Amino acid sequence: MHNAQPWRFQYFRRRRVFHLRADLRGALPHSDPEHRALHIGCGAALMNLRVAVAHEGWEAQTRPLPDPGDPMLLASVTLTGPLGDEADPAELYPAVRTRHTSRYPFAETEIPASVRSALVDAAHREDVALSFVSGWHLQSVLDLALEAEARNLTDAGAAADLARFTRRADDTRPGTEGVPESAFGPRRRVGRAPMRDFAGGETVPGRPTADFETLPQLVLLSTSRDRPVDWLHTGQAVERVLLRATLEGLSASFVTQALEWQDLRWPLRDPMSGMAYVQMVLRLGYGPPGTRTPRRPVDDVLDIEP
Structure with a gap:
């Protein structure tokens, strides 16, 4: 995060x-x-x-x-x-080295079945299930992400975490971590892509607005149990999926807002599929590769x- x-x-x-x-x-x-x-x-x-x-x-x-x-x-x-x-x-x-989080709009182009299968296999190699979200479940996940984003914008603790790891253009702190203003991405004008507002609801001079996709392509990564070892497996699966997606020409961003609220995390699951604990939500699609962020x-x- x-x-x-x-x-x-x-x-x-x-x-x-x-x-x-x-x-x-x-x-x-x-x-x-x-x-x-x-x-x-x-x-x-x-x-x-x-x-x-x-x-x-x-x-x-x-x-x-x-x-x-x-x-x-x-x-x-x-x-x-x-x-x-x-x-x-x-x-x-x-x-x-080429994988970067992209907070830009993606095309409305559907990901081919062969690429979807490759991503499912990538997660499975790390003992994690990956599923593409569709229909009523997609609407439910989008609603939960929007609810969590609204909470984050008014919650003092979430705001403190965000302020600690975001960097404005005039920030004098060392730029070795966090998300710089140059990587915030545009503000959403229309569309349903569940984007985090790294500006915390504040105005950033010169920050553009953009139209995001109306039908975002989201995937859930889930595990059968919810222990630290399962979280480690999830992290390896997430990165394997992102690396495979990058090689397939896809861009990606994280949709973790609902995962940060315990009462919103559980409803992310699809009760019809038998999935247990949702550990990560990713947005995938064809678009700009994203802006590099600093490393220690x-x-x-x-x-x-x-």
Whole structure:
């Protein structure tokens, strides 16, 4: 959420082991009190590490939550030897640098069935279910997102979380995290795409308005249980889906507003499908690739040990 980057890596040279730890500097105390979104964000970073390790020709063993006594140690990745002929997930590597959240309008072009199947498979590889939302369920999800967005604009805690991780043009804080004004995207004039207002309802000089799609293409990622390990699986699935979508020419944005309110999260599910816990909502489509957002410097997120 909000490009908070709540992760820190350690690499132990002698053992060829990476540790992924939660970095509470990226926590959102009001919007994410249970650290569910934090785990999902760290899971996405973990997926990128797995992709990079495979790209460099290494086989790796990943263990989520390897130490019950250290809940901030979210995963370990051990390099076990040379990679065989398996292209997965190394084939996703070109998308790591080119994938950006797009807060711009998408075309009304329907995503082909073959691409939908590829995205479903991408999530399934991480033990997460992905479903495209349609019909009455789509209207319900849109209504819940709009309700949550309205709450966020009037809730002091949500406003504080947003203010901490947004950057205006005249902001003097270091620009290594959060969402800068240049990446807010246009304000919605018409359309039904459930866009977050990163300006918090305030006017941003020079910010344009735009017509968004009338029938947004939304997907839900869900798990059968709702534990920290499930959140980590979700994060890896989200990033795998986003990387695959990028290679397929799709753009994407996050629709997490309703997930931030416990009473709105449960109704997101489709009771007819048997899905259990919705962990993420994504908006997909064909449109601009999005604006790059800042990243913390390497020495701020990676420690290399003997």
